[in-house]
Amino acid sequence: MDDTHTAAATRLAGGTPLASTIDTSDAAAWTGLDLAVRELARTRPSTLPTHAWATGRRFRWPRDAPLPRLDLSRRREPDGPELALALCHPDGRIREAALRRAAGLPAPDLRPLLPLVAIRCADWAEPVREPARDLLRAALPGAGPEAVAVLAPVVLRVAGRRHGEAARNLLEATLRESPVPVLETALVRDDRATRRLAHRIAVERRHFSPERFAAAAAADPDVVIQDICADGAVAGVGPETGDEVLLPLLRSPHSRVRAAGVTALRRAGRPGEAEAFLTDRSSMVRACARYVLRQYGTDPAPLYRTLCTGGSVPPAAPLGLAECGAREDAALLWGLTEHPHPGVRARAVAGLRVLDAVDVARLMPLLDDPAPGVVREAVAALTPYTERLPVAELRARLGTEHPRHVRVGAFRLLVAHGGPDLREVAWSLVDDAEPKLRANSWAMLRS
Known part of the structure; x- marks a missing residue:
């Protein structure tokens, strides 16, 4: 058990408010607290309150199972720290009773406890998890942006547990139907899983304009969100779409975003612009460019042949030719293995491998090429023919x-x-x- 979580559970048992006990923005702090309270109950039970108010007995336990310690002289309502401890208690009867108490709290007092309620939604015991789900279902619509932003990472963290999917479904339904400020807060959350979910739902809700989705796809550092936002931008592309949507996608440094932008050229009725991406450094983008051109009746192979025989050969052109050309194009690629530009030589060798046109004797001299990239491609091409190597x-x-x-x-x-x-x-x-x-x-x- 992490000492940080144990110390947090100990402070909570001493009456420290929950917000001062853990970093409430960290989902791991909530799940760690849950485990730490259980460990305290096992190793130092005197540290925890007696939970005399927990009188629920819906469970059917073995007759020799010890009951929670009760002090019937104590009739006061549990305070926030005590209720939080009870929600994490190893005895399911106490967790169940804590949920019933929490259900009667005013909304402002309940909100700080919602992450622990979410954890209980995945509880192994049905008499605990069902009330927890009912409570979360009732509390989420009015929870507000900040409460949902704190809750969401915890829900997504426990979603992988055996019974964790129900809380995730409740969270997704809330984000789909919530007011705009709730979704906006989730979109900028530091937690990666929360941001990804929020962006998926933003696309479903068409929360942003295509222009804003395109800008987010081009700028966001998370590759999953790049894909999500690119899909959102492309979904809004039509014949009337202008550069304000397409250019951020086409100029993105991320290959998957550029690929989405190239594919969108078809929907925008601008296939001619895809030709410039036939020599993109990314194979995915090149494939999308060829697809767009073919959809409008243009065969990309002759375009590649022209590029490979011109005065200035783009480095990716030989490999692009191999990806869509014929075996007869190997002669053109062999000529490019002597090109002065090392990038062209390297892609020419890679193209020969794609066309299955490797000649061991002709390729061996390229193992002495001054460019490391050419040698790497030559090694990759020769590896399947090692039995024929000198x-x-x-x-x-x-x-x-x-x-x-x-x-x-x-x-x-x-x-x-x-x-x-x-x-x-x-x-x-x-x-x-x-x-x-x-x-x-x-x-x-x-x-």
Whole structure:
């Protein structure tokens, strides 16, 4: 048990108000408090109040099960800290009685306890979780933005438990039907799960304009929210849609958002603009661009061939050609393996692998390319053909006179090739000055 949670439970047992006991904005603090109270009841029961007011007995317990300690002389109502402790108590009869007491509280007094009520919605005992769900169902509509913002992370944290889905469903229903300020508060919550859920519901409710969804998709750091907002923006795209929606998507640094923007060009009736994305660095964006062009009757393969034979070849053009071209395009890609731009050479090698047009003898010289990216692609292309590789030439490339990336690539191919001499090669490199070769050698020897 985390000492922080234990200390919080101890302070709560001493009468400290709940808001001063834990960080109420942290869902882990609530679930940790729940467990800590149970642990206190087991290890230091005298720390907790006697809960004399907890007289509910709806459970059918074994006859030898000990009853909660009662002091019938105490008839006062439990205060906030005591009720919070009772909601976490290991004895289900006390948890049940605490829920009945909480149901009678005025709304302002109940709101601080709602996260613990949400945890009880996933309780193992049906006589506890059913009243908890009834109470949460009744309290949520009037809870207000801040209370829902505190409650939502706790609900989503316990949603993965066996009985946790019911509270999540109640929360989702509330966010779908709540006034705008409640949803707005959840949208800017620090908790990632809460923000994701709130954005999904915002899309369902069409809470934002397409322009605002597009701006959020382009700027939000969370990749899931990027997808959600991009979908929300694209859903509002039509022939009348202008640059204020499309440009934030198309100019986004995130490939999934750009892909959504390119796909939206079809709905906007602007397929010609997709041609510029045929050479995007992302394969997903390139695929979307080809899809849009095909929907309007344009075959992208000739466009790629033109790009690959022009004076200035975009680096991604050779790979894009391989993704939609024919085996006959391999001749064009082989010519680009000698292009002065290393990015073009690397994508040309990658394209040959996509077309299954690898020629081991012609590709071996590229293991000496001055660009590490080209060598990496050459290694990836040659790996399936290790039985045809000249082992002596690979071992020669391990010499210290070769650049680091050449030596590392040669060793990777030797490991893929295997053979009886591989351990000897690895032992010769365990003290090498190159850290990556040392690490790879030790990893191979340990395997």
